[in-house]
Amino acid sequence: MSKFDVSRRRVLKSGAIAGAGVALPTIFTASSAAAFTNEPTGGSVTLGFNVPQTGPYADEGADELRAYELAVEHLNGGGDGGMMNTFSSKALQGNGILGKKVEYVTGDTQTKSDAARASAKSMIEKDGAVMITGGSSSGVAIAVQGLCQEAGVIFMAGLTHSNDTTGKDKKANGFRHFFNGYMSGAALAPVLKNLYGTDRIAYHLTADYTWGWTQEESIAAATEALGWQTVNKVRTPLAATDFSSYIAPVLNSGADVLVLNHYGGNMVNSLTNAVQFGLREKVVNGKNFEIVVPLYSRLMAKGAGENVKGIHGSTNWHWTLQDEGSKAFVKSFGTKYGFPPSQAAHTCYVQTMLYADAVERAGSFNPCAVVEALEGFEFDGMGNGPTLYRAEDHQCFKDVLVVRGKENPTSEFDLLEVVEVTPRAQVEYAPDHPMFAGGNLGACNPGA
Amino acid sequence: MDAILLQILNGLDKGSAYALIALGLTLIFGTLGVVNFAHGALFMIGAFCAVTLQRILNLSFELVDETQKDFLGNPLKVKTPYVEAWFGPDIGGSIIDWAVPLAILFAIPIMIGVGYVMERGLIKHFYKRPHADQILVTFGLAIVLQEVVKYFYGANPIQTPAPDALNGVVNLGAAIGMDIVYPVWRVVYFFFAVLIIGGIFSFLQFTTFGMVVRAGMADRETVGLLGINIDRRFTIMFGIAAAVAGLAGVMYTPINSPNYHMGMDFLVLSFVVVVVGGMGSLPGAVLAGFLLGVLESFASMNEIKSLIPGIDQIIIYVVAIIILLTRPRGLMGRKGVMED
Amino acid sequence: MGILEVKDVGKRFGGLQALSNVNLSVQENSVHAIIGPNGAGKSTLLNCLVGKLIPDTGSVMFDGQSVLGRAPYEINQMGISRVFQTPEIFGDLTVLENMMIPCFAKRDGAFELNALSAVLRQKDILQKAEHMLEEMNMADKRHMHAAAMSRGDKRRLEIGMCLSQEPRLLLLDEPTAGMARADTNNTIDLLKQISDERDITIAIIEHDMHVVFSLANRITVLAQGTPLVEDDPQNIRGNPKVREAYLGESA
């Protein structure tokens, strides 16, 4: 741990002198003089980092928090500047945002919609946060996004992969840099076709909640377009820990590919169980049985250990990427904390930078100005190649990584290898694509 | 047919874990009259005994290898476990490989110790207190224990594989001309559970110690009047119950990677199991454990799920409600225990 | 025709015939004792009378109405109150509150959602309870927690609670069991006083012959689940069958 890192501490210390924010929080005030919610009036601006600190995603949340602290350090001119140096937009000066020192407050989402909203509300009402970011699940992201819309602050989503976040639940004040279920399907399909051919029978095991469903729908659609059949889609309870009774029927189903639409602990357990049942040694229809995990997370892959070897999936970003942005980020993160960042850390860092940059370019913290600056914004140098923040749904479009569990890892972090960088054009879709239909951005809300 | 047999196996396997935890809970409840919400935490601590042993065996010294680079471009530090250095890569490697079975030996003294300290240090003072207080204090303890584990081991699951030799699958149906492929370790787990359950029952049935404990479970005061120091024996029973939960945890680690909240995941379920079995009944707890395990497995079959959507989400609770409404004191409960 | 008529009652527990052909008639305003050696079926019979058990055969009529199949609270509302072997009172409540509850039951019936009026405004109930406490000589203990009292006082309170319901039949299950001699005598005096002063029938199950012969004016002897004899105390005392079955054994 780097608790005794002097340079970092000094930054933190000075950054928190007035931790509670200088401006009087004016959120939800019907009649207020401020132009928008929590308008920063003093020499500093407060951002709210709302991450899971307890519960199953606590480690992911801790990594997100590290990224945020790093981003704040860079914004305030500390450290080596990280991706600020490779970012295509040069609006950020390293003197805070619009000359105001960046301060932050943290909270615990507990990976529960209620708790996440309570935590975000306290940041807005008590600490005067002008932007909320973070989270490690789609349910939480959508719930907090809704809150920020009502409160009139910007929400920069953390790790959220459900189509709904920028689909039917999209909001004008909310932005997502992370990729989504549709993109996973679109990126994986060609790779799967090359590896396993077009004549395959897939069996889906899906976590029984909204994220699982949207991913199942996306992957099934993408693979069926290749000519694969889907023999069964089975929903598994979120609380399940032992997946044996869901894996067993796969054995005699005639399927030769198992798709695990699980994340986190569910993924670790279902994958471990599937391997236990010898699925990987099985030969069905004259073909080797294969397992696919559409959404990979390196932190979680560690829990499944040996079992991930050779299994394909997709991720938003991986630390082994060799572009300048990724290298710069890995270097400054690794130097500070002693290990490489996760994809959750990456997306959170980038979201903070994008927000700061948008404010800088807009010349105002007003959410509506920020929305305008982010909509349709094209940028590069943040690790995913040229990227577009699409105006219609506030979703980032960028390259997607197809990865595979590495056969011979050289270290405990070296679990995945990038198989293919799927170009952006291949994962794009129309804003009114049926999987994303039904939502309405609404108008940006500056509160106040 | 194969599918049904497979699900029965799955059910027995799940049931083994439920039964072992419920058995320990019932031992504690039956002997001490204490509702122990920290029992799930004991299961979790057992699992982390395996993790700890694995870590100890993997303690390594580092050599800097200039030819390889780590992710920041610095020279790579190559780690070699001491065990491998001492015993050679072959023997050392297989010692590491057998970490989970070895952890049984490691866990027994630790769990008995944990149980002893818990009983003497905390639970003892709560015998005369209302059940609500017992629940609150043991729940607090459970939170503390799991947070401490989380502080040292993190929140993510940690892989603790079974030995390679026991990692594959075995065709259980070969003898009867059927194809029932089942993971070896799960078979091991089932027989291990049966062994432990059998051990506990014969211990209670055939030893003087067990006889006194059983008598004490039935009527504590009378046994106390006979001049037998029942408290000391109950303390030992608490240690044994902790060890049972711990061993269930150790052996469970290869089935699912352990994490700090696995105890809470099992806690509610095992309480349902205990109550369905009937408060204070050891055979009831075991029976209910296996019954609920098997029913849960059946409910997750696709044929059943398509008939009643979502049945696998609620089957345990539905069964619990039906059993409690038809049999007032669960399957084998005694009258007057925890009814007020 | 007695106030309580038991006809041909039989009850079986598995292989044990606990009661068979029990016939019993308790006359109004009498003190009727049911005695018998351990295991004679006294408690089983009592439980059949109050609705805790349902006999396999026969009938139990109270004041011309069958009690069979009714819940204990319904039978109580018909006018039968029961005193237990170990005093059953509301230990967590004060003595006065203990006494008020049967008064409410008498006034309001088996259930009344009287959630918004203060207890202290229920003047009639308060008065009645206070009066009953005075009659039981317990007025000074009214704010004590009932659980903190001596066993004799608890018994007194329990009997008082039953009386405050103005029952027509008071059933007592070994009311002096485990009591010291002085407490026993006090209880006997109390029961005598009750039966003398009130318009009430008392049925008592008792082991202690001293109690039985000081109180009862009619005695039924139960042996092996069936009535051996029913007669006046004098005749029972001299009955050789009874001596053989019961008194000789306990002497």
Next chain:
Amino acid sequence: MFGLDKKDTSMLIIVAILTLFAPFILNPFPTESAMAQFNAGYPDLMQRFVIFGIFAIGFNILFGLTGYLSFGHAAFLGVGSYSAVWMFKLIGMNVIPAIMLSVIVAGLFALLIGFVSLRRSGIYFSILTLAFAQMSFNLAYSVLTPITNGETGLQLTLEDPRVLGVSATADGSIPVTNLFGLEMRSTFELALGPWAFQFNAGYYLCALIMLAAFYLAIRIFRSPFGMMLRAVKSNQQRMNYTGLNTRPYTLAAFVISGMYAGLAGGLMASMDPLAGAERMQWTASGEVVLMTILGGAGTLIGPVLGAGFIKYFENIFSKINDNVLHTWFSFLPDGMEDAVVFIIHPFIGKGWHLTLGILFMLVVIFLPGGLVEGGQRIKGWLSRRKAKDSGKAAGETNPAE
């Protein structure tokens, strides 16, 4: 006053003063000071204090009086929230019909579950209620998603019909919850020197409703019905043989406490129109049990204290991070500062669960009667001291007790 005796009246008045002046009391530290971290006087947390207070008061009517330990009360809170949000979606944004519906629906749901569960007592009853609540939670999270919106929680959208209101406001946002036009989120701010106080309309609505709920609870505690419930807890056998049918008493208590939970759920949705399934999980049911026992089961004020205690830790301690610690201890020499932060670090931020667990244990071990007992002990100690002092002053002429 109000049909209460003097003691109860003064307790009600104290609670009323505390809740109405909560924005001052909970914000004792100037906004700019380092201690501002401990301020709890912002609308969301204040609302939570009183809403969970209502929940716990209701739970205590069942558990504190009858001794029946329900492990599924969160289900009623959840059902209440869902009803209220559906009301906002279909009818309009006025909170009154929403709250009324949530109380009614929760009451009906409690009637159903209570009718079945109350056939058993003791732990068998607890497990039955747990089973019903867990079933509700699991189904709400998965199969019932069309009604509950599953994992995300039921939210308002711009497409909702809202027949008595508007689907979207003129500027294209979702309308906000209100009480006949008074927006629940509207907040008046008062800056007094370095202090800032927030007076929120929603909080005051919740506070008034809580006072009413508290008043009602006092009335129930002091009523014949309340006495019957205590009698049920004390001795069911005697109840039955005193001609009283315990089932309707316990069922009535169960339904009343379910309605309290529904009221809390409805208020939660009115303050923040989202209903998440986690509200129904066993951990949420466990939380209200903990609140009640921690505060003091069977006492009137205890559950409210317990609710405040737990919610304070959840919301304040989880937000303290190392950054904040360094600010507090920056006056120490560098090495010492790091050491102090290092020692405190495991107990704050992500470690708030640990702190809470330790506090649970300490309270139960040393204060069997919960926080209320702690208060009584302090009061007793103070009055003894006072008596001693006055005794001394009077020159031993007036010996202290």
